[in-house]
Amino acid sequence: MQRRLTLAKNAYLWEEGDQARNIAIVEKGKLAVRTADGIVGVVLPKMVVGEGAINSGWDNENEGNGNGHRRAASAVAIEDDTVVVEYAPSRIKEAFDNGEAAVGHQILITLMGQASRNLLIVITSEDVHPLTVTPVKGLLNGMVETLPELKLVKDWKSFLTTFHVLTSFRDASEHLRRTLISKITADALDRATETMKEHFSGQDILPMLEEFFKAEQERAEWLEP
Secondary structure (H helix, E strand, C coil): CEEEEEECCCCEEECCCCECCCEEEEEECCEEEEECCEEEEEECCCCEECHHHHHCCCCCCCCCCCCCCECCCEEEECCCCEEEEEECHHHHHHHHHCCCCHHHHHHHHHHHHHHHHHHHHHHCCCCCCHHHHHHHHHHHHHHHHHHHHHHHCCCHHHHHHHHHHHHHHHHHHHHHHHHHCCCCCHHHHHHHHHHHHHHCCCCCCHHHHHHHHHHHHHHHHHHCC
């Protein structure tokens, strides 16, 4: 299944606890990702949300039914005329089988972008102990080196393997960020942004990362009292 939706401001794409049947890519406007703790993320155009649906019973050979995973957060439009395209995991597999990898690559790039953003925030934080910086920087450098290899993912089996690895990196980097950094200031975001430009200079993912930091700034503004 693939469908294109236009959402009014404050309309929900889905709610926390709903069955995770589809992933979505924002084409226009903005989504906020909300939990009981408030807004935990802002999703801008070309970003993917709801990728957990791919974990709903899929493995390298079998098709998932979307019944094994529920949404950990709500997704709600924060601008009028927000446009998203939803894809069932089976549609993404079908696209790979037909030699069309664009949506799959967008999912992988989003995961790598999220992980890289988190790692950049950690290594540039003034609150992080120096002993933490070297191993985290090593992971970030490794991800930079493997960026070109994402384009080599051409089949569903390779996609799933890469997806699970990058999801693990993203989740681990999120845990590090939340554990080590209590609050991200505007100065911290500026430092992370400058370091990002150094690490990813000339890389295709740089514009996407710039958007992730823009989204991070918008999230911080929403959280300001």
